[in-house]
Amino acid sequence: MPKSTIAHDEGAGARTTPGEPRARRERTLNEARRTLILDAARAAFFELGLDGASLREIAKRAGYTPGAIYSYFANLEEIYGALLGESLQRLNAVVAAAGVRSGAPAELLRAKARAFYTFYRDNPKELDLGFYLFNGVKPRGLTPELNQTLNEQLMAALRPIELQLTASGLCADEAIAETTAVFAHIVGVLVLNNTGRIRLFKQNPDALFDGYMDELLARLPAPRT
Numbered sequence: 001m002p003k004s005t006i007a008h009d010e011g012a013g014a015r016t017t018p019g020e021p022r023a024r025r026e027r028t029l030n031e032a033r034r035t036l037i038l039d040a041a042r043a044a045f046f047e048l049g050l051d052g053a054s055l056r057e058i059a060k061r062a063g064y065t066p067g068a069i070y071s072y073f074a075n076l077e078e079i080y081g082a083l084l085g086e087s088l089q090r091l092n093a094v095v096a097a098a099g100v101r102s103g104a105p106a107e108l109l110r111a112k113a114r115a116f117y118t119f120y121r122d123n124p125k126e127l128d129l130g131f132y133l134f135n136g137v138k139p140r141g142l143t144p145e146l147n148q149t150l151n152e153q154l155m156a157a158l159r160p161i162e163l164q165l166t167a168s169g170l171c172a173d174e175a176i177a178e179t180t181a182v183f184a185h186i187v188g189v190l191v192l193n194n195t196g197r198i199r200l201f202k203q204n205p206d207a208l209f210d211g212y213m214d215e216l217l218a219r220l221p222a223p224r225t
Contacts, residue, residue, distance in 0.1 A: 034072050037062045038086070041079045046125045050080065081146045087126050088153035094119045095157050106217050109164035116157060117186045117209050124194045127187075130154070158183055169221035178216065185212050 040061035044053035055076050059066045073079045099111025120127045158179055165175035186209065192198040193205040 030072070033064075037064070037069055037072055038079065038083055042083055045080070045083065045129060050128075055079075077142045078146075081142055081150065084129055084150055085153065087129055088150065088157065091116070091119050091126075091157045092153065095160055104223065105164045105167035106220065106223075109161060109168060110213050110217065112160040112164060113182055113186075113213060114209070116161070116183075117190075120186070120190050121193070121205065124190070127190055127194065165220075182212075182216065185209070 037058065041053065041058045044058050044061055047053075048057065053076075055069060056066050058076075058079065059069050062069070069079075073082070095112055095115045098115030099108045161182055162175045162179040165178050166172065170178065189198070189205045189208050192201075192203075198205060
């Protein structure tokens with residue numbers, strides 16, 4: 001009796017055709033190459049800036065020809081978009097995990113806001129990477145669809161702050177306004193810190209952030225008893 005052309009994957013218990021292991025290897029290889037390109041691009045962007053990093057420079061660092069990169073990314077802006085998307089995913093994960101054991105909305109609000117602040121304080125290059133989202137300067141060639149997706153990821157990272165402001169008693173419009181103010185304060189303080197300008201004022205960025213959050217929490221409605 002001829003053997004079946006369907007093989008069993010012992011690890012997963014799933015059925016596979018003879019061509020699937022090869023296809024799986026191809027996917028793994030392509031993912032590894034894509035990761036290598038993104039790692040090279042991240043290093044180039046961080047070292048040379050967004051304007052200084054060229055496709056040729058990224059290809060050189062990755063060990064590929066510029067033409068080979070087009071198999072994975074259409075242009076430099078698509079690489080930039082992929083890097084920023086990954087950065088925002090990490091930001092969202094950090095904010096989502098913050099304060100999970102906190103009970104009161106005010107405690108959770110502080111934890112979420114601090115997680116957002118700390119992510120960019122500890123990763124200043126990520127702030128540089130994402131700064132076009134903050135000031136509205138769009139890289140040339142970034143498609144409207146990708147631009148919208150990236151902005152939605154940024155807003156998703158801020159939404160937990162907005163939700164806790166609403167849970168603390170603010171109406172929807174008030175919560176959005178305060179979320180905007182928290183975001184603006186974080187970005188402003190970190191830009192001053194990262195550029196060294198904060199030394200002109202002899203201020204500590206963490207103290208400024210904590211002071212702002214203290215003032216915000218004091219403005220919130222008193223908890224119901």
